[in-house]
Amino acid sequence: MTRQSQGRERRGSFWKDNSLTLAFGAAFLLTFLGQALAGHAEFNEQLAVDDLQSLSLGEYMMSSDFAVDVTENWQSEFLQFFLYIFGTVWLVQRGSPESKKLHEKGPESDRDQRMGDHAREDSPRWAGTKDWRQLVYSRSLGMLMGLLFVLSWLAQSISGVAAHNEQQLRQLQDPISWGSYLVSPEFWSRTLQNWQSELLAVAAMVVLSVYLRQRGSPESKPVGAPHSATGLEG
Incomplete structure (x- = not known):
């Protein structure tokens, strides 16, 4: 397999292996932008009713009205x-x-949770400790x-x-x-x-x-x- 095809395979694997996060992340950004556009239009309508100067999209996104929403x-x-x-x-x-x-x-046993002496080689490092690090990491x-x-x-x-x-x-x-x-x-x-x-x-x-x-x-x-x-x- 050539280096170029290996690179394509790695890139494809990244998108495939992280598709759930990427799909919801993209949907979040789109809805975030949609909220900003809709909120900006509504806010400027309210300002027009009060005979006040309208805001740009950037100004609206930095405003407290957008932040609270x-x-x-x-x-x-x-x-x-x-x-x-x-x-x-x-x-x-x-x-x-x-x-x-x-x-x-309940919190289950250390054996069931693969903690402490029951941690495996591929377990997160803090899972195998027996001090505050395990207490924090387990929660x-x-x-x-x-x-x-x-x-x-x-x-x-x-x-x-x-x-x-x-x-x-x-x-x-x-x-x-x-x-x-x-x-x-x-x-x-x-x-x-x-x-x-x-x-x-x-x-x-x-x-x-x-x-x-x-x-x-x-x-x-x-x-x-x-x-x-x-x-x-x-």
């Missing part, structure tokens, strides 16, 4: 995964591939999702109070503090409407996957698996 969605997504990752350690759903097997709830996914949730929630609250105060000033009203915004109906209305939609989606996926199938998907049981089968992936 983006971060309020991000924080709810990270909250969903944070709760789901930690919740599925102890909570189970009979018949769902989204659940562990009923007898496996690193949930911890990172929790941190991303807190950071995006903080960004939402900061950009939200800035956007709120800009609106207050346009209406010749006094701005409010960050603390006052955190207990305001506007903040919690924006926050809770995102939380409830994410939690509903997770609950629906867990329950519907008990009875419905999607051939070839790891999020579904095999098509012929009984409804009572738990923790199976197709």
